[in-house]
Amino acid sequence: MKKIAITVICLTLSITAFCQSFWSNLYEYCRDSIYRVYFPQGKLEAIRKNKTNASIALTNGTEISDIEYRTPKKDTLQILDIYGRETLVMKAVRDEKTGEMLANEIIDAAVVSARFRNVAERHGKVTIQFDITVPHTMVDSKWQLRFTPDMYVLEDSVRLDPVIITGRGYRKSQLRGYQQYERFLSRIVSDTTAFVNYGQLDLFIERNMPGLYAFKHDSTEVSDEMFYSYYGVSEAEAVEHYTNKLARRINDGRNLRRQKMYEKYVKAPIVTEGIRLDTVLVDINGDFKYCYTQVIDSRPMLRKVDIVLSGGIFEQDKQLYSIPRGDPLTFYISSVASFADMSEKYLTKVVERQATASASYNIIFPVARADVRYDLADNDKEIANIKKQLLGLMVNETFVLDSIRVTAAASPEGSYRQNERLSQRRSESVSSYFRSWIRHYQDSLEAVRGFQMDESGRLTKDRAMNIHFQSSICGENWKSLDEMVRADTKLSDEEKQHYYDQMNITDYDERESKIKNQEYYKYLKDELYPKLRTVTFDFYLHRKNMVKDTVHTTELDTAYMRGVEAIRDRDYEASAVLLAPYHDYNTAVAYVALDRNRSALEILQDCEKTAPVNYMLALVYSRLGDENNAVQCYLTSCRQDPAYVHRGNLDPEISELITLYGLNKKEDEEFY
Numbered sequence: 001m002k003k004i005a006i007t008v009i010c011l012t013l014s015i016t017a018f019c020q021s022f023w024s025n026l027y028e029y030c031r032d033s034i035y036r037v038y039f040p041q042g043k044l045e046a047i048r049k050n051k052t053n054a055s056i057a058l059t060n061g062t063e064i065s066d067i068e069y070r071t072p073k074k075d076t077l078q079i080l081d082i083y084g085r086e087t088l089v090m091k092a093v094r095d096e097k098t099g100e101m102l103a104n105e106i107i108d109a110a111v112v113s114a115r116f117r118n119v120a121e122r123h124g125k126v127t128i129q130f131d132i133t134v135p136h137t138m139v140d141s142k143w144q145l146r147f148t149p150d151m152y153v154l155e156d157s158v159r160l161d162p163v164i165i166t167g168r169g170y171r172k173s174q175l176r177g178y179q180q181y182e183r184f185l186s187r188i189v190s191d192t193t194a195f196v197n198y199g200q201l202d203l204f205i206e207r208n209m210p211g212l213y214a215f216k217h218d219s220t221e222v223s224d225e226m227f228y229s230y231y232g233v234s235e236a237e238a239v240e241h242y243t244n245k246l247a248r249r250i251n252d253g254r255n256l257r258r259q260k261m262y263e264k265y266v267k268a269p270i271v272t273e274g275i276r277l278d279t280v281l282v283d284i285n286g287d288f289k290y291c292y293t294q295v296i297d298s299r300p301m302l303r304k305v306d307i308v309l310s311g312g313i314f315e316q317d318k319q320l321y322s323i324p325r326g327d328p329l330t331f332y333i334s335s336v337a338s339f340a341d342m343s344e345k346y347l348t349k350v351v352e353r354q355a356t357a358s359a360s361y362n363i364i365f366p367v368a369r370a371d372v373r374y375d376l377a378d379n380d381k382e383i384a385n386i387k388k389q390l391l392g393l394m395v396n397e398t399f400v401l402d403s404i405r406v407t408a409a410a411s412p413e414g415s416y417r418q419n420e421r422l423s424q425r426r427s428e429s430v431s432s433y434f435r436s437w438i439r440h441y442q443d444s445l446e447a448v449r450g451f452q453m454d455e456s457g458r459l460t461k462d463r464a465m466n467i468h469f470q471s472s473i474c475g476e477n478w479k480s481l482d483e484m485v486r487a488d489t490k491l492s493d494e495e496k497q498h499y500y501d502q503m504n505i506t507d508y509d510e511r512e513s514k515i516k517n518q519e520y521y522k523y524l525k526d527e528l529y530p531k532l533r534t535v536t537f538d539f540y541l542h543r544k545n546m547v548k549d550t551v552h553t554t555e556l557d558t559a560y561m562r563g564v565e566a567i568r569d570r571d572y573e574a575s576a577v578l579l580a581p582y583h584d585y586n587t588a589v590a591y592v593a594l595d596r597n598r599s600a601l602e603i604l605q606d607c608e609k610t611a612p613v614n615y616m617l618a619l620v621y622s623r624l625g626d627e628n629n630a631v632q633c634y635l636t637s638c639r640q641d642p643a644y645v646h647r648g649n650l651d652p653e654i655s656e657l658i659t660l661y662g663l664n665k666k667e668d669e670e671f672y
Contacts, residue, residue, distance in 0.1 A: 058329065119334070121336075126295070128307070141169035153299075196243050300569060335593075341564070341585055386537065406470070411525075427472055430535050438467055485528070498518060585612070614633045618637065645664050
């Protein structure tokens, strides 16, 4: 009995102690909860004590919107290894107890704990996504939480748009401040005439200026000069006298205190620009989460981006708590630009010994004359241009000027035979003019240079170039006239049609007579005919120190290399245009960067299957949904170059395949 009594007593004491402890703990919990809810200062102390903090984490899902990952329809892929043997690749894991490979069903995780992610560059842009999570214990009606992500790119740091969480009480206080400021503004009078006592002014005018008062109900205008001349006081002075100056001074003072009163009432302005999110939380029972998306421009040497979150808790204009900076999120950026083959490309070029060049000039001749006149129209400018080109050819370091053919054309007025003879005379006249100029220039140059000593010590003089001039006949320049009429905007369609109807006439004199009687002929003669009197120079040259007629040389293909550089500079549109004619590996790289996957596949299938080509094929096949070929090409590239084992983790398309099928494990070494 004593034992039973002792046991009962001990049990009673234990129950009593348990109840006391339970109710004590419950009381403390309720007290702390009520204290935190109704006393923000206590809540703030709890945040400091528990080191409560917002966090950033990787978004659960793909970070590239234009990549659609597909769920495989089968667990096993049948591919060929490098030796042509069939190999099975399964979504499987090894059982730790038995050592057997078991099929594994992949389930999306609810929480992503990794602090890094591989993201792919697309079209010169990189999209990064992360979640900002705020515990509900940090949220209070009287507070505003401000979170700012800082992005670190290469040597630069960029502050991204903030995310703001505003409590209901905080926003009410903001709006109340705006209301107080609006009430203050409503007391400012914008119309200064409101301070004039018009009753007293009216009574003053009625008693002392009856003549002026008579105009009260009259629309007749009374000027300031008339007002002053009759009564010795101006209108402005009368109005100033009956203005309540004290009220006006008070109003002016309010106007001057606008900014000061704004700062007094609106302690925390509502910001609407330069923020990513500003949400007012009325009530929150769970954690707040915001998915943050940022698109950045790619640049050379960009390998990774770090995101660090910082922020603070604010009550109106006071910062109550500085949220400590958390651990960074790292985004490793993969770009196909690194796959560009920078090897120099050369072109085989055939160099001809002989070369020609042509130029046309408008030299105006007197009617039916052939002498070259420097003072007619713009002949001085045209002749100067001809001399400039001749001089450039004569001193050219690559070519030697051998001969010049001069062809002078005539306009159609007059007989065709006369114009042919006139064309011949004009060609000879121009040839003679510039032959004399060249001879004079060479004589002057020779006089300046004087004698030179050769290797044997003898005095020599530079031999002048013997440039041969040949005069050629063109006759009437109907071909150019046809082109001018076709492009002319002043001639009507009917006039042009009439002109074209005469083109079948082979007798040029008859053709000219047909159009001579038309109204538009005067326009042709005055505006278009002078432009037909051209002189064409054909220059015949040969390369210095070159004996053979043709030489085959190789030179750098600058257009191709500009296309490759455009890939490295992430200017993919330009690279695709420059490299399109070559239809080679680098062209495919540019197409892959632009997601033109089928065009890239067409090129890559014809390329030699090197490690880079196989890896690019794996990327393309993965994007096109052909996982079997994608895995096979990826494993082949890794066998050819083990560096692609690591590279596969950087591209989301390949990284997903590695995860789904357990690639790059020790068990796969036989395949390699």
